[in-house]
Amino acid sequence: MSWLDNMIEAISPAAACRREASRRMLEEMRSYDAASGDRINAGWRVVNQSAELTDRPGRDIVRARSRDLERNSDIAQAVLHAYRRNVVGRGYTLRALTGDDKLDTRLEKAWKRWTLAENCDITGEQGFNEILRMMVDRKKVDGGILVLFRYTRGGLVPFKLQCLEVDELDSSQSAPQYRGNKVVGGIEYDRYRKPVGYWFRQYDLEGYQAMAPMFVPAKDVFFYKSKRRPTQLREMSDLAPTVTRIRDVNEFITAVSIKERLSAILAIFIKKLFPSGGNIGRASPPGGAGKTDYSSLHVHPGMVVELNQGDEAQVIDPKNTATDAAGFLKTQQGLISAGQGLSYEAVSRDMSKSTYSSARQNAIEDEATYTEEIELLETFMSEVYEAFVISGVLSGLFSISDFWQRKETYLAHSWIKAPKRWIDPVKEANADKTALQSGQKTFQDLCAEKGKDWKEAIDEMAEAVSYGREKGIDLLGLIYGIGTKGGKDDASDNGDGAGTGEGGEQPETDD
Secondary structure: OOHHHHHHHHHOHHHHHHHHHHHHHHHHHHOOHHHOOOOOOOOOOOOOOOHHHHHHHHHHHHHHHHHHHHHHOHHHHHHHHHHHHHHHOOOEEEEEOOOOHHHHHHHHHHHHHHOOHHHHEOOOOOOHHHHHHHHHHHHHHOOEEEEEEEOOOOOOOOOEEEEEOHHHEOOOOOOOOOOOOEEEOOEEEOOOOOEEEEEEEEEOOOOOEEEEEEEEEHHHEEEEEOOOOOOOOOOOOOOHHHHHHHHHHHHHHHHHHHHHHHHOOOEEEEEOOOOOOOOOHHHOOOOHHHOOOOOOOOOOOOOOOOOOOOOEEEEEOOOOOOOOHHHHHHHHHHHHHHHOOOOHHHHHOOOOOOOHHHHHHHHHHHHHHHHHHHHHHHHHHHHHHHHHHHHHHHHOOOOOOOOOOOHHHHHOEEEEEOOOOOOOHHHHHHHHHHHHHOOOOOHHHHHHHOOOOHHHHHHHHHHHHHHHHHOOOOHHHHHHOOOEEOOEEOOOOOOOOOOOOHHHOOOOOOO
16 A cells, blocks of 8 residues: 555545545456455466476476476376377388389388387497487477487498487587577577577486587487477476476376285284283282283284283274375376377276276377377478488489489379278278268278278289189178179170170069
8 A cells, every 4th residue: 555545544444445445446447357366376476488498497307396296206107108009109211103013112121120229229239219219208208309410421321310318418518610690508599590500518327517518500409398388498398387297197006005014914912901011019910921922912813811810901993084085196196188189098008997988088089198109209200201212322222314304203202101000990990981972081091091002902902802713712792792603703894784684784683
């Protein structure tokens, strides 16, 4: 209150009351409840800053806590497993689209060889799918991972990948490599905030920092992270919104476990009529020579023990008070799953309350969440594939005379993700059949959803039908419902009337 309000209150409290009421009414009319500073929001202190200034103070702490949960929390691991299963799964299949079938086959076979650990990883320890799974994990926990494109000797082509953690960015570096740039958090930016290069700490084999930081141009680095604000420069752990809740659930589970262990404890105390001591005078219990010593006794089934005269056994049996721990954990796990954009079933693997419809709906919504990660991962894989093809051309693995004139044509490709298992094969097969017949999906779409190349699928079907005919087995009729006779279709295609009798006339049939 101002000095004027204090004076009015001293002279006329009623006028001061009307003045205050009018002021509050005016505030309610022109403000948001979410911006009010009343008692409920009194401790909610916020400030608007750039993303980098907001993230920088807590980035390392959030990353360390997320890593701790990764090591020690089963719920955090459930989230990571869900993303790893559905974003990478069994991997991706390359489909080259150069327009030359023979060249496509050569590129696809060479790519499959390159994805082995000794060809794609500079350490020779991880295959390409393993690198992809690690990238998904590190993005969820650390916020990102840096993959360096290394052009070295050895392997199928002189090109390999080197994975570095975000901790290896040298945040202390301030001098830029190029004049006019600025280094923030170990990344050098131009005046448009475009990364120009990355500064990495260099360590010896035992992990001690030994040398000056290393500068790597941005064209040779892929920073796998999510950017959520225009002013965001570095990464932030994807687990940040749910770290505290996962921690609370861990603490709750620990407390419940201790409580349940205490509830299972059964103890017996002996209440003595005559206290133990020096047995002096009248305090000596009768028959002291033959008294029972309880110190070495333990409770076990069927035991019979004779108590000393006047002693009384009192049983301590703590009863477990009813608590809905299961309901609380389910609610918390549902919130944690929602905070990561997933359904409760995807994280908990609890399908006890699910129906086919709910499972399908959750799978559709979860797939939309995974799509964001898959798009980012496919961007990385495409850059790697293009570098692989160029390295193969330069090293002579691929002989393409006009490659540099038609580079975009020879680098054209797509990725086919390994298919997921069906929830209800009959229903989903019928749905695919209806979609194909109604034109909602093409044969190529269905093959891509099943993780297959449509041309290979047709070749395999034709090969199977041809081999069946050689062995006298009607695969067209057995699989596709098309009638054949003697290994050939009943409907002849000789131009004189398909499916007709002699002379092209319709055969007579009985009514």
